[in-house]
Amino acid sequence: MSKVVFITGGSSGIGKAIGDFLSERGFIVYGTSRNPSKKPSTSNFPLVALDVTLPETITAAVSEVIKKEGRIDVLVNNAGVGITGPIEETPTKEIEHAFNTNFFGPILVMKAVLPHMRNQGGGKILNITSIAGYMGLPYRGIYSATKAALEITxxxxxxxxxxxxxxxxNIAPGDFAxxxxxxxxxxxxxxxxxxxxAYGKTLAMMNEHVAIGEDPTKMAKVVLEIIEAPRPRIHYKVxxxxxxxxxxxxxxxxxxxxERMLLNHYKLK
Structure with a gap:
């Protein structure tokens, strides 16, 4: 029986790469998007409406998949948002939004899926964090904090x-294209x-790193490795x-x- 995989943030980037890769290998994949109707149908799998900051949409999306398939074998908590800026000058509402999306959102999705996994006798949950979550990076401190919180939780x-x-x-990716x-x-x-x-120079460097980042298919291959592993490790870095x-x-x-090494890397005093 093909495993059912539920991927949040499946309409683009790493989430879409994972979904396409698994679909091609026989998995039953459902991705999510805040507005599926606005996304071009270029994926090999369907998208259901879900906004990780809105609990009612999480409940509805999980219920829809359970109704259609009867189970969810693998949850890939991928939906997230980037945020940059001097912490002093970053609006509090944007900090809260980042935590709601990158930390509280994945917890809400796990809470919605866990009862079904418990009833079916098991399942796997893969949380996409970030290498940035292992260190406080200048002008990316809030993002680092959201991912570190999910990693430890x-x-x-x-x-x-x-x-x-x-x-x-946990799967902690570095910079991906x-x-x-x-x-x-x-x-x-x-x-x-x-x-x-200092922020202007650092921002330009961060954007450049993403532009020349790794192929997201590399993440998809690690996800498949974890799904097939009888006893996955706690942490994966990609x-x-x-x-x-x-x-x-x-x-x-x-x-x-x-700290000095990071300052030198970002060409900061």
């Missing part, structure tokens, strides 16, 4: 649900701001070697030396 959540045959894991920049909230580079020059190595350096270097 998953560590606890997987222990709570293990007794039900449910396996949770997607359209995340178009949907990312950028705090404006303000004239007269004390952060103007990205350029230097990005993955930065996590190792964070673990072994003195804090101030690591």
């Amino acid at each position: 998953t560590e606890a959540f997987r222990m709570e649900t293990k007794q039900f045959g449910i396996q949770m894991t 997607t359209n995340i920049v178009a949907g990312r909230y950028h705090a404006p580079v303000l004239e007269g701001s004390p952060y103007k020059d 990205g350029a070697p230097l990005q993955k190595f930065s996590i190792v350096l964070k673990r072994v270097l003195p804090d101030k030396l690591y």
Whole structure:
């Protein structure tokens, strides 16, 4: 029997790449989008309406898939939003929106799916976090914080649900060539701001890294590996070697030396 895979944020980028890759290999895939009717039908799988910040849409989307398929074997919590800017100048409402989308949203989706997985005797939940969640990055601090929160919460959540045959894991991607920049909230580079020059340079560098990022199919292959693994690891990191190595350096270097390394990388004083 083909496994049923439910992917949030499945209309573009990493989510779409995962959905297309799994569909081609015989999985029954449902993706989600806030407005499926506005998305071109270029995917190999259907999209259902879901906004991770609106609990009623989560309940409706999960119920729709359960009604059609009777089960959800794999949840890929992929929906997310980027956010950049000096923390001092980032509007509080945008900070709250980032946490609602990247942290509270995935928790709400897991809460909606878990009873069904428990009733069917098991399932897998894959939370897409970020390598940025392993470190506080300048002008990306809020984004780093949202992904770090999901990473740590998953560590606890997987222990709570293990007794039900449910396996949770984190996948932390680095920079991938997607359209995340178009949907990312950028705090404006303000004239007269004390952060103007430093933030402007860092923002340009971040956008460049995404433009030359890895192929999202690389993420899809890791997702398939996890689905097929009898005992998946707790953490997976997917990205350029230097990005993955930065996590190792964070673990072994003195804090101030690591901070200096980041400042040098972003050409900040």
